[in-house]
Amino acid sequence: MDLLNGFVALANFVLIPAIAYGSQLALGALGVTLIYGILRFSNFAHGDTMAMGTMFVVLITWGMQALGISFGPFPTALLAIPFGILGATALVLLTDKYVYKFYRAQKAKPVILVIVSMGVMFIYNGLTRIIIGPDDYRFADGERFVISARTFRDMTGLEEGLAVRTTQVITVVTAVIVVAALFWFLNKTRTGKSMRAFSDNEDLALLSGINPERVVLVTWLIVASLATVAGVLYGLDKSFKAFTYFQLLLPIFAAAIVGGLGNPLGAIAGGFVIAFSEVGITYAWKKVLTYFMPPALEPDGLVQILSTEYKFAVSFVILVIVLLFRPTGLFRGKAL
Amino acid sequence: MRTFLLFGAVACLILGTGFLQSWNSALLILNMGLVSAVMALGVNLQWGLAGLFNVGVMGFVALGGLAVVLISMPPVGAAWAAGGGQILLGLVLGAATIVGAVLVWARTLGRVRGWATAAVLLVGLIIYRMVLDPAVDAVESVDPALAGYLGGLGLPVLLAWPVGGLLAAGAAWIIGKTALGLRSDYLAIATLGIAEIVIAILKNEDWMARGVKNVIGLPRPVPYEVDLQNDPAFVERAAGFGLDATTASTLYVKLEYGMLFAVVLITLLVLAQLALKSPWGRMMRAIRDNETAARAMGKDVTARHLQVFILGSAICGIAGAMMTTLDGQLTPGSYQPLRYTFLIWVMVIVGGSGNNLGAVLGGFLIWFLWVQVEPMGQLLMSVITAGLVDGSWLKDHLLDSVQHMRLLTMGLILLLVLRLNPRGLLPEK
Numbered sequence: 001m002d003l004l005n006g007f008v009a010l011a012n013f014v015l016i017p018a019i020a021y022g023s024q025l026a027l028g029a030l031g032v033t034l035i036y037g038i039l040r041f042s043n044f045a046h047g048d049t050m051a052m053g054t055m056f057v058v059l060i061t062w063g064m065q066a067l068g069i070s071f072g073p074f075p076t077a078l079l080a081i082p083f084g085i086l087g088a089t090a091l092v093l094l095t096d097k098y099v100y101k102f103y104r105a106q107k108a109k110p111v112i113l114v115i116v117s118m119g120v121m122f123i124y125n126g127l128t129r130i131i132i133g134p135d136d137y138r139f140a141d142g143e144r145f146v147i148s149a150r151t152f153r154d155m156t157g158l159e160e161g162l163a164v165r166t167t168q169v170i171t172v173v174t175a176v177i178v179v180a181a182l183f184w185f186l187n188k189t190r191t192g193k194s195m196r197a198f199s200d201n202e203d204l205a206l207l208s209g210i211n212p213e214r215v216v217l218v219t220w221l222i223v224a225s226l227a228t229v230a231g232v233l234y235g236l237d238k239s240f241k242a243f244t245y246f247q248l249l250l251p252i253f254a255a256a257i258v259g260g261l262g263n264p265l266g267a268i269a270g271g272f273v274i275a276f277s278e279v280g281i282t283y284a285w286k287k288v289l290t291y292f293m294p295p296a297l298e299p300d301g302l303v304q305i306l307s308t309e310y311k312f313a314v315s316f317v318i319l320v321i322v323l324l325f326r327p328t329g330l331f332r333g334k335a336l
Numbered sequence: 337m338r339t340f341l342l343f344g345a346v347a348c349l350i351l352g353t354g355f356l357q358s359w360n361s362a363l364l365i366l367n368m369g370l371v372s373a374v375m376a377l378g379v380n381l382q383w384g385l386a387g388l389f390n391v392g393v394m395g396f397v398a399l400g401g402l403a404v405v406l407i408s409m410p411p412v413g414a415a416w417a418a419g420g421g422q423i424l425l426g427l428v429l430g431a432a433t434i435v436g437a438v439l440v441w442a443r444t445l446g447r448v449r450g451w452a453t454a455a456v457l458l459v460g461l462i463i464y465r466m467v468l469d470p471a472v473d474a475v476e477s478v479d480p481a482l483a484g485y486l487g488g489l490g491l492p493v494l495l496a497w498p499v500g501g502l503l504a505a506g507a508a509w510i511i512g513k514t515a516l517g518l519r520s521d522y523l524a525i526a527t528l529g530i531a532e533i534v535i536a537i538l539k540n541e542d543w544m545a546r547g548v549k550n551v552i553g554l555p556r557p558v559p560y561e562v563d564l565q566n567d568p569a570f571v572e573r574a575a576g577f578g579l580d581a582t583t584a585s586t587l588y589v590k591l592e593y594g595m596l597f598a599v600v601l602i603t604l605l606v607l608a609q610l611a612l613k614s615p616w617g618r619m620m621r622a623i624r625d626n627e628t629a630a631r632a633m634g635k636d637v638t639a640r641h642l643q644v645f646i647l648g649s650a651i652c653g654i655a656g657a658m659m660t661t662l663d664g665q666l667t668p669g670s671y672q673p674l675r676y677t678f679l680i681w682v683m684v685i686v687g688g689s690g691n692n693l694g695a696v697l698g699g700f701l702i703w704f705l706w707v708q709v710e711p712m713g714q715l716l717m718s719v720i721t722a723g724l725v726d727g728s729w730l731k732d733h734l735l736d737s738v739q740h741m742r743l744l745t746m747g748l749i750l751l752l753v754l755r756l757n758p759r760g761l762l763p764e765k
Contacts, residue, residue: 041521042521042524042525044391099751099755102755110520110521111387111389111520111521112754112758114389114521114524115681115685115750115754116751116754118391118678118681118750119747119748119750119751119754120747120751121678121747122674122678122682122743122744122746122747122750123743123744123747123748123751124747125674125743125747126740126741126742126743126744126745126746126747127744129737129740129743130737130740130741130744131737133733133736133737134740246673246674247532249528250525250528250529250532253525253528254525254529257522257525261521301469305461307540309536309539309540310533310536310540312529312532312533312536313532313533313536315529316526316529316530316532316533319525319526319529320514320515320526320529323514323515323518323522323526324514327518327522
């Protein structure tokens, strides 16, 4: 029994990665949930919107690196994010103007919009692959660790190391700032309040003189920013690959539904629920358990419930459980 | 009339490929077109007839592929001896755990309920892993380079087609039970998830179908080219057509596949048309158009939806088995949602949702485009880049990206059809 080392191992292998991944998912799910609340459809192109935004950032980062611009110990990509957001915003606004607007005017059924978003998904996906290519790209630079495992061991004299990567700290800090700003915007500003009113009851909002096109415009702005930030954080933490971003669609949707579609608070909670379950269920617990158990009870196997390739199964199972027992999600969705 | 013209046009496209490129590629397009048409028929049943949004086509197609391995490959005796029985026992225990948990949930009440169910699941999971894991290791270590799996039943491969349908139907039942009756978006996400899980299982459970090591050399329902080439009677007949033995044998094999597929497609098409025109079909469309009214008339909407969802998925499973038979190998790594789920959707929407003939037409047309966009894009790109210096990075990059043009094209086609002609080429009557 060695509780201290046990906690360090737990933090190193489970808590820190899960918090970082959860923040990324939460930002992604916020985008999905906002679209659902305001535009009232499930946006299948969201993963590829993230990919497009991240691609802009990656290209600009490379340009900056070539010019010798750097951000000291931080990744250069952070400097490129505003440009990426601009690119993503232009992209989604153009898409809205030439694609979605038509169906909004027609008051098409939500499922038609979902199919339309499938078409948009194909186009974004193709564009990403044509412009940057289908391979894995790393674009993180700067200091790799805030604390490396060795420094931590030297500092504390513990057996277990605790490595905190810069990208993980940046992810959490950025996510907190972005989420705080978003909630301030939704709850305190006039435009934010009009968005919530629009999401609650479209007809009443129109009666009180809210301009729907403006609400939609602001929503796309926010969604493009959220998608770009989420995508860049994920890419910094892991790497950028078009297909991975497409696959993120499933955990992101699971997070949004688990939290309650249309509910921003729920999206954040859902993101962390999914992330913690994914990491917790696919992690081999032997190392941590050996510290917590008396020697006689130490496990022989890896104590890994599912192998890492099944991480999609985890989001899916949680989704099914929520659908079966609480179809509105943890936070009673559909009220922004 | 319109139907005839459009089908004629697609036939011309395929024949054109035969004259301009080669008959082998024309037949390849035709065969995969037949398979795609069957898949589109399945999706059309769900979407066109009942308005169900299934984006897990890939999973059902892959289950069909799995059926081919499980039915047609010869069993690996050593692997069965090493742990076959134990694996089966483990699977039965796993299933028993789930049934037990469901029973406990149904029979208990109050605070005990959650804990008792969780306890049953946890204990069941531990026993399941204790039984399964050593057996899996034993099986996978039997000659891993060639086998490392249990093999199949060694039955005729054609039997795998209906079995593929059954497997897909079983998966559809599970998913339909949970997600039908909720909002349509939920069914979409649930099917998207089940498809990813099916692929993950195929990739990782090596004892079942060798995972990413792939199963190759699946038995065929048609003769092998080599045997035909060594058959003097066949060579003589081929010479009569003015063909050499190699070309003739490849064409013959593909034609025979095409014939088998056509039989399946026509059978399913006739059944689908009969269903569409029957009282059942009218009821399904009535439910699709106004669920509340149908419910008020005493129709069990959820049960009908479950029925049509299972049927449509089964058709996708059959198509998946046909495709794997045609390929002669099961390669779990090659299943991509854009290709096996969303492309099928493009076929149905472009062809005309709600019209079976439309779905079939869309299957052929979109498959043709999917195959031919690449050479067309190559041509286009070489024209665009003609002015650029050879070897400049932009030119190389543009030429490299040609292979991704098809995604862009499919997206454009889908959006244009939805915008300009939302009912498709052959609208529902």
